[in-house]
Amino acid sequence: MGGSLARALRELPARPQVIGFSPDHTERAAAVAAGVLDRATETADEAAGSAELVVYAVPLTATLALLDRHARLWRPEAAFSDVCSLKSPITERARALGVTSRYVGAHPMTGGESSGFAASRSGLYRGAPVWLTAQGAQASVRGRVERFWISLGAQPAWIEPDAHDRQMVRASHLPQVVANVLADTMRSAGLRRADVGPGGRDMTRLAGSSPEMWRDLLETSAPELASALRAMSEALAATAGSLEAGDIDALMRLMDRTRAWKGEGSASDP
Amino acid sequence: MGGSLARALRELPARPQVIGFSPDHTERAAAVAAGVLDRATETADEAAGSAELVVYAVPLTATLALLDRHARLWRPEAAFSDVCSLKSPITERARALGVTSRYVGAHPMTGGESSGFAASRSGLYRGAPVWLTAQGAQASVRGRVERFWISLGAQPAWIEPDAHDRQMVRASHLPQVVANVLADTMRSAGLRRADVGPGGRDMTRLAGSSPEMWRDLLETSAPELASALRAMSEALAATAGSLEAGDIDALMRLMDRTRAWKGEGSASDP
Numbered sequence A, B: 001m002g003g004s005l006a007r008a009l010r011e012l013p014a015r016p017q018v019i020g021f022s023p024d025h026t027e028r029a030a031a032v033a034a035g036v037l038d039r040a041t042e043t044a045d046e047a048a049g050s051a052e053l054v055v056y057a058v059p060l061t062a063t064l065a066l067l068d069r070h071a072r073l074w075r076p077e078a079a080f081s082d083v084c085s086l087k088s089p090i091t092e093r094a095r096a097l098g099v100t101s102r103y104v105g106a107h108p109m110t111g112g113e114s115s116g117f118a119a120s121r122s123g124l125y126r127g128a129p130v131w132l133t134a135q136g137a138q139a140s141v142r143g144r145v146e147r148f149w150i151s152l153g154a155q156p157a158w159i160e161p162d163a164h165d166r167q168m169v170r171a172s173h174l175p176q177v178v179a180n181v182l183a184d185t186m187r188s189a190g191l192r193r194a195d196v197g198p199g200g201r202d203m204t205r206l207a208g209s210s211p212e213m214w215r216d217l218l219e220t221s222a223p224e225l226a227s228a229l230r231a232m233s234e235a236l237a238a239t240a241g242s243l244e245a246g247d248i249d250a251l252m253r254l255m256d257r258t259r260a261w262k263g264e265g266s267a268s269d270p
Helices: A004-008 A024-035 A042-048 A059-070 A088-096 A139-151 A161-188 A199-204 A210-218 A221-245 A247-264 B003-009 B027-033 B044-048 B060-070 B088-096 B141-150 B161-188 B199-201 B211-220 B222-244 B247-261
Strands: A053-056 A078-084 A106-110 A129-133 A154-160 B053-056 B080-082 B105-108 B129-133 B155-158
Touching: A042 A059, A053 A139, A053 B105, A059 A088, A059 B044, A078 A139, A078 A161, A078 B211, A088 A161, A106 A139, A129 A139, A129 A161, A129 B088, A129 B161, A139 A154, A139 A247, A139 B129, A161 A210, A161 A221, A161 B222, A161 B247, A199 B161, A210 A221, A210 B222, A210 B247, A221 A247, A221 B129, A221 B161, A221 B222, A221 B247, A247 B161, B003 B027, B003 B060, B053 B060, B053 B129, B053 B141, B080 B141, B088 B105, B088 B161, B105 B161, B129 B141, B129 B161, B141 B155, B161 B211, B211 B222, B222 B247
Parallel strands: A053 A078, A078 A106, A129 A154, B053 B080, B080 B105, B129 B155
Antiparallel strands: A106 A129, B105 B129
């Protein structure tokens, strides 16, 4: 995320000065050598104290720890942002630190499984939806962060932090855990993945996701995710009840509804 | 399925005479014109009364209806088979009709979303796993149907009808309904499919499946599917409970288990 941001900034007609830090020394050197950074700092604190707009592109708990340390280091006029997939925890921390006026959160809906500078690319944000959140940010800070993303070709849209996180839990965390539970149900029944057809394979591909990548996200969204899992659990039990009652029409209506919902996307969005 | 079977038979070194019927007159004519059938009959009854091995390649309820009609029409030495994805209902009907000695069921684990003669291809069964079921079939009939599939390059394996159907319900019907219920949960929460990332899209692709294609299968497997849905519903509720209790390690263990399960497939089996 951070490497791709620096690359995209470098290609702007009115190119800003880009100062970067990575805890990985090799990455810092590579980014400067490639001309992607104007300057790499030796510490995160130094980078945070130098910029007009500070963007944190690290996991959630690392972002929170850096905010605690940097709230007194930023330049007086500096704004800060981040790219975490949950916005409420950071909004709350900003409030606790008394810095909401300078904070706009961002969540770019893009990226892949690979990370690190080697995987970065300047076009990552072009055309990408980017959720923006602000609670108490100055109008000038809101405008600055919104223009920042527009300049990179992204499509920013504003949302409340809580609404964003509820949506993300259902758009991303819920399908992940459902894939795990479905795969575990198949495994318990003695199925190998080789016994599963193309549709079932789609439905268990996420079962291969890295647990460590998810720990933070699951922990932070635990209450909201638990509630989504309970809703899904009840809907599955209700569907089982329809089948037991011989009410196949209830399942046909369910399939009609979700087919229409899926069809709302474009044909190029399989 | 039927068109591809006829095409595959035509390419055998010792090519058998292939007699076919389709209720679609255009398809029959096309199959004869393409040299795929030696002869197309005007009725299903005529085809059934002519062959040494009769293979039904129609949906489940249509297969059952044809068995009822054809049990007295087959040639005395003829065997029959089918390609339905559930084997118990057909095995039971064969038993009721007193024709189990002549029946071996087949379920080729192949095919795509498109159907009809225009979508048929001779290589469909090459390398495909094919489940075979028999309860009371003569050894000669078992051998004949097994050799039939081996000659087409398929990989037949024997299984009990009940065990097959339980497995299919979990490998195929369960993921279908889980995709529908997950999509419906997202829909109810106000999500559009465009709001969903790549993983969530994998998990809702099946939400676009045709309800009418599934009606028969859902109805026939209702008790077994209901039980699989209840197992999955309980596993989701248990996972919600772990999250509510702050037991993230339980989710890490779940993810480790299913990651190992998924990894059992080959790298070329994504």
